[in-house]
Amino acid sequence: MRVLLVEDDDRLASALTTALTWHGHTVERAALAVDALRLAGGADFVLLDLGLPDMDGMDALRRVRRVSAVPIIVVTARTRERDVLRGLRSGADDYLVKPFRTAELMARMEAVVRRGTRPLPVPPPLVAVGDVRIDLARRRVAVAGRPVPLTRREFDLLALLAREPGVVRGREEILDAIWGDPLLSASRSLDVHVAGLRSKTGRPWLVVTLRGTGYRLGTAP
Structure with missing residues (x-):
């Protein structure tokens, strides 16, 4: 497989590249998120560090997942349960905490591949919530039949929010997607x-x- 290794630690990147190559993979390494976003489209598998x-x-994970279904395993030193849950909810197929054994990484990669590639969600053209109608294709919203500008x-x-009803979107994810700057969270x-x-909709529960x-x-x- 063509594996994109996103890791800014040179020593760890070198060791992982050697191990992955020994197992028959072709490795391309990116030390920056901007390079990872550019290269992810040509990869069969992505190993993504979070501390870039x-x-x-x-944020890089969410950006890649919005446009690609490539398998992704997060490899990171972040051990908090909150980080693990955020990673998996943001689209990672697995989450592996450093330090880890190479054999475990290879086994997890094989397990992800066996599960198959996830399809990208296809948003419905029209979403109805109560008397609110959200026309995603025409970018129109109506409440009780009345257009809402x-x-x-x-x-x-x-x-x-309407593309995947029930899915919780984090503040940073929303600011990144809509404003293009997650730092606006302040x-x-x-x-x-x-x-x-x-x-404007008169529906505070929306x-x-x-x-x-x-x-x-x-x-x-």
Whole structure:
């Protein structure tokens, strides 16, 4: 397989490259997230470190997963349960904590390949929640049959939540997807747009806030 190894530690990258090559894989290494995003499309498998110098690996993971179903195993020193859950929910097929044995990595890669490649989710053209109709194709929203004018970012935010109802989107993920900058998490831009959606639709339940986690599309009361 063509394996993209995203790792900024030269010594670890060299050791993993040797091991992967010995097992018959072709390895391409990226030390930066920007290079990983550029190269992921040509890989059969991605091994992704989270502690990258130019971007948090979790953000890189979400960006890759939005456009590709390539198998991804996170290999990282982050051991907190919260990080493991975030990694898996963000699209990783497996999560391996450093230090690890090469044999375990190879076994996990084989297990992921056996499970097969996940299909990319295909969003429905129309999402209905109570009396709210969200037309993703035409970028229109109506409540009780009445059109509701939204700003571009308000619609993009609602559409992101509506594409996979029930899926929780983290603040950084939303800011990265809509504003193109996860560092805006220190601002109130997202909160203002959520409030705008609730006010303009007259449906405060439409966007649910999960404190410390993110947002999801609500369900009609």
